[in-house]
Amino acid sequence: xxxxxxxxxxxxxxxxxxxxxxxxxxxxxxxxxxxxxxxxxxxxxxxxxxxxxxxxxxxxxxxxxxxxxxxxxxxxxxxxxxxxxxxxxxxxxxxxxxxxxxxxxxxxxxxxxxxxxxxxxxxxxxxxxxxxxxxxxxxxxxxxxxxxxxxxxxxxxxxxxxxxxxxxxxxxxxxxxxxxxxxxxxxxxxxxxxxxxxxxxxxxxxxxxxxxxxxxxxxxxxxxxxxxxxxxxxxxxxxxxxxxxxxxxxxxxxxxxxxxxxxxxxxxxxxxxxxxxxxxxxxxxxxxxxxxxxxxxxxxxxxxxxxxxxxxxxxxxxxxxxxxxxxxx
Amino acid sequence: xxxxxxxxxxxxxxxxxxxxxxxxxxxxxxxxxxxxxxxxxxxxxxxxxxxxxxxxxxxxxxxxxxxxxxxxxxxxxxxxxxxxxxxxxxxxxxxxxxxxxxxxxxxxxxxxxxxxxxxxxxxxxxxxxxxxxxxxxxxxxxxxxxxxxxxxxxxxxxxxxxxxxxxxxxxxxxxxxxxxxxxxxxxxxxxxxxxxxxxxxxxxxxxxxxxxxxxxxxxxxxxxxxxxxxxxxxxxxxxxxxxxxxxxxxxxxxxxxxxxxxxxxxxxxxxxxxxxxxxxxxxxxxxxxxxxxxxxxxxxxxxxxxxxxxxxxxxxxxxxxxxxx
Numbered sequence: 307x308x309x310x311x312x313x314x315x316x317x318x319x320x321x322x323x324x325x326x327x328x329x330x331x332x333x334x335x336x337x338x339x340x341x342x343x344x345x346x347x348x349x350x351x352x353x354x355x356x357x358x359x360x361x362x363x364x365x366x367x368x369x370x371x372x373x374x375x376x377x378x379x380x381x382x383x384x385x386x387x388x389x390x391x392x393x394x395x396x397x398x399x400x401x402x403x404x405x406x407x408x409x410x411x412x413x414x415x416x417x418x419x420x421x422x423x424x425x426x427x428x429x430x431x432x433x434x435x436x437x438x439x440x441x442x443x444x445x446x447x448x449x450x451x452x453x454x455x456x457x458x459x460x461x462x463x464x465x466x467x468x469x470x471x472x473x474x475x476x477x478x479x480x481x482x483x484x485x486x487x488x489x490x491x492x493x494x495x496x497x498x499x500x501x502x503x504x505x506x507x508x509x510x511x512x513x514x515x516x517x518x519x520x521x522x523x524x525x526x527x528x529x530x531x532x533x534x535x536x537x538x539x540x541x542x543x544x545x546x547x548x549x550x551x552x553x554x555x556x557x558x559x560x561x562x563x564x565x566x567x568x569x570x571x572x573x574x575x576x577x578x579x580x581x582x583x584x585x586x587x588x589x590x591x592x593x594x595x596x597x598x599x600x601x602x603x604x605x606x607x608x609x610x611x612x613x614x615x616x617x618x619x620x621x622x623x624x625x626x627x628x629x630x631x632x633x634x635x
Numbered sequence: 636x637x638x639x640x641x642x643x644x645x646x647x648x649x650x651x652x653x654x655x656x657x658x659x660x661x662x663x664x665x666x667x668x669x670x671x672x673x674x675x676x677x678x679x680x681x682x683x684x685x686x687x688x689x690x691x692x693x694x695x696x697x698x699x700x701x702x703x704x705x706x707x708x709x710x711x712x713x714x715x716x717x718x719x720x721x722x723x724x725x726x727x728x729x730x731x732x733x734x735x736x737x738x739x740x741x742x743x744x745x746x747x748x749x750x751x752x753x754x755x756x757x758x759x760x761x762x763x764x765x766x767x768x769x770x771x772x773x774x775x776x777x778x779x780x781x782x783x784x785x786x787x788x789x790x791x792x793x794x795x796x797x798x799x800x801x802x803x804x805x806x807x808x809x810x811x812x813x814x815x816x817x818x819x820x821x822x823x824x825x826x827x828x829x830x831x832x833x834x835x836x837x838x839x840x841x842x843x844x845x846x847x848x849x850x851x852x853x854x855x856x857x858x859x860x861x862x863x864x865x866x867x868x869x870x871x872x873x874x875x876x877x878x879x880x881x882x883x884x885x886x887x888x889x890x891x892x893x894x895x896x897x898x899x900x901x902x903x904x905x906x907x908x909x910x911x912x913x914x915x916x917x918x919x920x921x922x923x924x925x926x927x928x929x930x931x932x933x934x935x936x937x938x939x940x941x942x943x944x945x946x947x948x949x950x951x952x953x954x955x956x957x958x959x960x
Binding site for chain 1: 757767768770771772775776777778779780782784786787859863866867870871873876883885887891894895898901902904905908909912916917
């Protein structure tokens, strides 16, 4: 390792530390937003609980429930207890309804969403990169028009409608319908992949539209640059010019778009998990919001926010690997 | 000769008489055929929304005995499980999309402009604080934040409009802010400061008119997103409450329960939504291309706002620092 590399590594380390430090205030503000917003949700959970238990001694029961849930102290004390628990023990509190630790609930649902998200991302890229590159190389041909219309279609057709159509028509025509219970990967790997492939394609398509358009316009820009013209004039094959010269530079900004799509991906899983009855964090979120389970909603939102922030840093770091001109200053 | 020149001056004056909107429309028709198709779809959506009462063959919640009736002369697109005419509900659904889409977008633009203008113009500590708040807001995925906000404010069309406006408005303020920062550095702004323009004058006369292009672009590209988001929320049961017909809402609940008996219930609202989002998207894209030549052909550039935190040094600068060799 020469001095230059060492210098760059040191710069990168400092950059990462600085970025991580900057995450802290953002996350603190985010935690305030989450905590207080969620507690403003109308519909008193204790009233719901009392109703469910058919309580006869309302006042006593109310005080008891409040104490057991930690709701008997002022809201700001609740906030400090909550943040203290997270910082000191990584404890996100307990679900108000089930009494189970929120962190465990999230950990139990996370693999499903993670698999769906990763699968969708890969499918999205498998569609968007080749089609986007093809569309740029064959600019203004019929193939380009078809590819571009397909990209807009991916953006315009709502994934929830596509999901319903996938349930309806195969079932009417061939009597096939997606499984309703989760097939665990450990028990039946093939069955698990089959179950995830349809939702992942639908979610992947909604991501592919934007990435495809981005890839196309970046490729067009790079293909017009001097060094690409030089490569052509050297008599290189089209494949070499496109893949080895143009693609690498064109794909750098595409990485950003992929990073920016992660929040959209998380939002998309809420819808897809509902349609295909997949027990992931999207479902957990939706159920918790409907049931007014504050602790799950706020814990989950904080986890998602941290994830998004860390991904943003990761995206900025990949820039440095892809583009040697980037300096971490 | 002089008459020639006079004629050409006159011609120029004649061309000036074309308002910029007519000019824009002419260019749309000439240069962007797909954008024109999108424009026609947008116009149709608007007209359908405005004249829904006259166009719909039945009332939006009018029931006949024809439960789950398949498409026929009486119910062109069929009827739903309560015997309501599907076509009429889709036409009234257009009204919901128009109201939510346009009002929420307009409000969100106002919010974006206010935040972006002041944050970018005042700068300094104020900007830092505001931007950290925007950062914190943006680290939540839009849909999830919206779900929480809806359960906070309760269902209803106005609540949805306010929530969508707030959420999209805060995110969009970044675009306005960066436009303001670019404009602020122009020499004519410095000149205006030098001749003693007041701050208000500076904002209203010199900065605001010059950020109109990004604002219009923001407007036209936001509408399809907002229409789609409203549909997603309604689909999840946290949007426009029934029985008001919203395309998203029409796809959830009964449509899914009866999708095998009456697939038309699940097909047509989605088709309407797709066509509208497609059309408005194409129109917005074309408008953006015509208004902002820098963005021609796509989704922004490498040298855009993203690279703020990482400084890309020019090769010259690198050489000076001894990296280049």
